[in-house]
Amino acid sequence: MTQPPEPAPCVAELSDVRRHYQMGTEVVRALDGIDLSIRRGEYLAIMGRSGSGKSTLLNILGLLDRPTSGEYSLEGKPVSTLSDKQLSEVRGRNIGFIFQSFNLIPQLTVLENLEVPLFYQNAIGPESRRKAEELAVRVGLSGRLKHRPTELSGGQQQRVAIARALMNDPLYLLADEATGNLDSNTEAEILTLLDELHAEGITIIMVTHNPAMGDRAERVVWLADGRIHHIEEHAR
Amino acid sequence: MMWRGGAQVVSLGFKSLMLHKLRSALTTLGILIGVAAVVAMLAIGEGASQAAQEQIKRLGSTNILIQSIKPPVNEQSSGQSSWSANIYGLTYQDARRIRATLGPHIELMVEVRLNDKEIRVADQWLQSAMLGTAPDYLDVMGLKVARGRWLSDTDNRTLANVCVLGGNVASRVFPMSDPIGSVLKASGNRFVVVGELEPLGRQSGHVGRSIDECVFVPMSTSRRRFGEINIKESGGSREIESVELHEIKVKVDTEDNVAHASEVIKNLLQRSHKQQDYSMTVPLELLRQARESKRRFQLLLFSIALISLIVGGIGIMNVMLATVTERTREIGIRRALGARKRNIIDQFLVETVVLAGAGGVLGLIVGLLFSWAAHLFWDADVYVRPRDPVMAFAISGLVGIFAGVYPAWRAANMDPVEALRHE
Numbered sequence: 332m333t334q335p336p337e338p339a340p341c342v343a344e345l346s347d348v349r350r351h352y353q354m355g356t357e358v359v360r361a362l363d364g365i366d367l368s369i370r371r372g373e374y375l376a377i378m379g380r381s382g383s384g385k386s387t388l389l390n391i392l393g394l395l396d397r398p399t400s401g402e403y404s405l406e407g408k409p410v411s412t413l414s415d416k417q418l419s420e421v422r423g424r425n426i427g428f429i430f431q432s433f434n435l436i437p438q439l440t441v442l443e444n445l446e447v448p449l450f451y452q453n454a455i456g457p458e459s460r461r462k463a464e465e466l467a468v469r470v471g472l473s474g475r476l477k478h479r480p481t482e483l484s485g486g487q488q489q490r491v492a493i494a495r496a497l498m499n500d501p502l503y504l505l506a507d508e509a510t511g512n513l514d515s516n517t518e519a520e521i522l523t524l525l526d527e528l529h530a531e532g533i534t535i536i537m538v539t540h541n542p543a544m545g546d547r548a549e550r551v552v553w554l555a556d557g558r559i560h561h562i563e564e565h566a567r
Numbered sequence: 568m569m570w571r572g573g574a575q576v577v578s579l580g581f582k583s584l585m586l587h588k589l590r591s592a593l594t595t596l597g598i599l600i601g602v603a604a605v606v607a608m609l610a611i612g613e614g615a616s617q618a619a620q621e622q623i624k625r626l627g628s629t630n631i632l633i634q635s636i637k638p639p640v641n642e643q644s645s646g647q648s649s650w651s652a653n654i655y656g657l658t659y660q661d662a663r664r665i666r667a668t669l670g671p672h673i674e675l676m677v678e679v680r681l682n683d684k685e686i687r688v689a690d691q692w693l694q695s696a697m698l699g700t701a702p703d704y705l706d707v708m709g710l711k712v713a714r715g716r717w718l719s720d721t722d723n724r725t726l727a728n729v730c731v732l733g734g735n736v737a738s739r740v741f742p743m744s745d746p747i748g749s750v751l752k753a754s755g756n757r758f759v760v761v762g763e764l765e766p767l768g769r770q771s772g773h774v775g776r777s778i779d780e781c782v783f784v785p786m787s788t789s790r791r792r793f794g795e796i797n798i799k800e801s802g803g804s805r806e807i808e809s810v811e812l813h814e815i816k817v818k819v820d821t822e823d824n825v826a827h828a829s830e831v832i833k834n835l836l837q838r839s840h841k842q843q844d845y846s847m848t849v850p851l852e853l854l855r856q857a858r859e860s861k862r863r864f865q866l867l868l869f870s871i872a873l874i875s876l877i878v879g880g881i882g883i884m885n886v887m888l889a890t891v892t893e894r895t896r897e898i899g900i901r902r903a904l905g906a907r908k909r910n911i912i913d914q915f916l917v918e919t920v921v922l923a924g925a926g927g928v929l930g931l932i933v934g935l936l937f938s939w940a941a942h943l944f945w946d947a948d949v950y951v952r953p954r955d956p957v958m959a960f961a962i963s964g965l966v967g968i969f970a971g972v973y974p975a976w977r978a979a980n981m982d983p984v985e986a987l988r989h990e
Contacts, residue, residue, distance in 0.1 A: 390984050393903065395902070395903060395983045395984050395987070396984055415907075415908060416907050416908070416909070419902065419905055419906060419907040419908070420905065420907070422903065422904075422905050423904060423905015423906070424905065428903045428904070430900075430987070434896065434899075434900045434903075434987070435900075436897055436900060436901075437897075438582045438583055438586050439579075439582070447900075447901065447904050448904045448905055450575065451901075451904065451905040451906050451907070451910055452905065455575060495904070499905070
C-alpha cells in the first residue's frame with residue numbers, strides 16, 4: 332500500500348461561496364454554495380454552460396467581485412472583508428489576468444503595457460524594465476517592445492497579455508476564454524505557451540466552455556446552476 | 568519613485584490627449600479664450616486706471632483747488648447793456664478767511680490772478696497771461712527755475728516791477744539771447760525779467776492757460792498795476808469782468824486732514840457766495856473715486872472672466888465625461904491590474920489639468936500679445952501687474968480640477984466587472 336502523495340498547499344480556498352443578485356423582485360443565485368481549493372502549481376479548468384456561474388466565479392477568484400456570503404481566502408487570508416483599496420492592492424500583487432479580448436491599453440507601447448501592473452505598486456524602474464524584457468523574450472515577443480498593440484496580430488497581443496499577467500509574479504493566472512478570439516493555429520500556440528508556463532510551476536485557472544482546452548487541465552470543475560456539478564481529474 | 572510615478576501619470580495624460588488632437592485643441596481653446604480675455608482686459612483696464620490716477624496724483628494728493636468760474640448768465644443780465652461789469656469769483660476776503668480758519672492745517676497756500684495782456688518786448692508783440700501770485704507758488708506747483716531767480720517776498724512787499732517767464736515764453740521771445748535783465752512792457756508798465764522757468768511740458772495750468780505760456784509777477788504788483796477789471800474784446804462785443812482771484816490752491820499738512828479742510832472751505836465759501844461762481848477740486852477725492860470706479864470695473868471684468876471660464880470648464884467637463892465613457896474598458900483593465908480608485912481619479916484629473924493648464928499658458932501668451940498690440944497700434948495705456956498672469960494661470964488650473972473632479976470620480980467608481988464587459 333502506498334501513501335497518496337502529500338497534496339500541494341492551497342493558494343486559494345472557497346468555502347460555501349454564494350453570490351446572489353437582486354434582479355427586480357427576483358433573486359438570481361449566480362453562485363449557490365461553492366467549496367473549492369486551488370492547489371499550488373495546478374492547472375485548473377472551470378467549465379459549464381453559459382449561465383452556470385463561470386463568470387461570477389471568475390470575478391470572485393479575480394477579486395473583482397465579493398461573495399454575498401461564504402469565505403474566500405488567498406493563502407489562508409480571508410479577503411471578503413477587505414476594503415476596495417485593499418482589494419485593489421491584493422489583486423495587483425497576486426493575480427494575473429488573461430482576457431478573451433486581450434485588453435491591452437491601445438495608447439501604450441508593449442513595454443508600457445507590461446509595466447502597468449508594477450506602476451500601481453510604485454515599482455517602475457530599471458528592474459521592471461529588465462523584467463518586462465525577459466518576459467517578452469519568454470513569450471516570444473523580443474524586439475516588439477516599442478510597438479503598439481494595434482501593430483500586433485491577435486496571437487501576439489495575447490502573448491503580451493500573458494507576459495503582463497506574469498509581471499507581478501502572481502499566485503495564479505486567471506484566464507477567461509483566453510483563446511476565444513483566436514484562430515485554431517494561434518490557439519494551439521497559446522495553449523502550448525500556457526502548458527509550458529504550467530510546467531515551470533505556474534498555477535493556472537482557466538474559465539472556458541471549449542472542451543479541447545479543458546482536456547489540457549489537470550482538473551476540471553464543472554458548474555451547473557451556480558453549484559459544482561462534478562470534478563474531473565486528468566492524469567498527466 | 569513618487570516623482571517618477573507622477574511624471575508617468577502626466578506623460579500618460581499627454582498620450583491620451585494626443586489620441587484626440589482636435590478634440591483636445593478645441594477644449595483647450597475654451598480656456599485659452601477665457602484666460603486671454605482676462606489677461607488682456609486686466610492689462611488694458613489697469614493701464615487706463617493707472618494713467619488716470621497718475622494724472623490725479625500730479626495735482627497733489629494733499630491739495631485742494633478752488634477756481635473762479637463764471638456763473639451761468641441769467642435772463643436779466645443778458646438783457647443789460649454789454650458794458651455792464653460782470654463781477655464774480657473768489658475774493659481776497661475768501662483767501663483771508665480760509666487762511667484764518669484752517670490756520671495750522673495749511674502747509675502752503677497760494678492765490679493766483681490772471682490778466683490777459685498784450686506784452687511788448689523790444690519790437691515784438693505777444694498775447695499772454697500775466698499771472699500774479701506769491702513766492703510759494705513755485706513749490707506748490709512743483710516748478711523749477713531754469714535761469715535767474717523766482718519771485719521773492721521782497722518783490723511782493725515793494726510792489727516791484729519784476730517778472731519771471733514761463734518755460735515756453737522765454738524761448739519764443741528770446742530765442743537767442745539771455746532774457747535775464749531784459750525789459751518787457753504790458754499796459755504801459757515796464758517789467759524787468761529776473762528769471763525763467765523750466766518748461767513743464769505737460770498740460771497743466773489755470774483757467775485754460777498753460778503754465779508754460781504765462782508771465783509771472785508778484786501778486787501785489789499785479790493788483791496795483793492791472794487793477795481788478797479785465798476787459799475782454801471778442802467778436803466786436805466787449806466783456807468786462809471783475810475777478811479778484813482766479814484760483815486758490817491750498818496744500819493741507821496731511822492727507823488725513825484733506826477731507827476736513829475741504830469741508831471747512833466749502834462751508835466758508837457757501838456762506839459768502841450767493842451764486843455758484845467757484846468750483847472746488849479735491850484730487851484726493853478724485854483719487855478715491857478713481858479707485859472706486861476701478862474696483863467696480865475690475866468686478867465687472869472678474870464676472871466676465873468667471874463666466875468665460877465657467878463656459879470653458881463646462882466644455883472640459885463635457886469632453887472628459889465623453890472620454891471616461893469611451894475609455895470604460897481601459898478603466899476596467901487598470902482596475903483589474905491593481906489600480907486603486909485613487910489612481911483612476913489621478914489619471915483623469917491630470918488630463919483635465921493638463922488641458923486647462925495648456926489653455927492657461929497659451930491664453931496668457933495670447934493675452935499678453937494682445938495687450939502689447941493694443942499698446943502698439945491703439946496707443947492704449949497697458950499695465951500688466953505681475954500677479955495677474957499668475958492669477959489667470961491659477962484660475963485655469965482650478966477650473967481644470969473643478970471640471971475634472973466629477974468625470975474622474977465617475978471613472979473611479981465604475982464597477983470593474985461592468986467596466987471590463989463594456990464594448
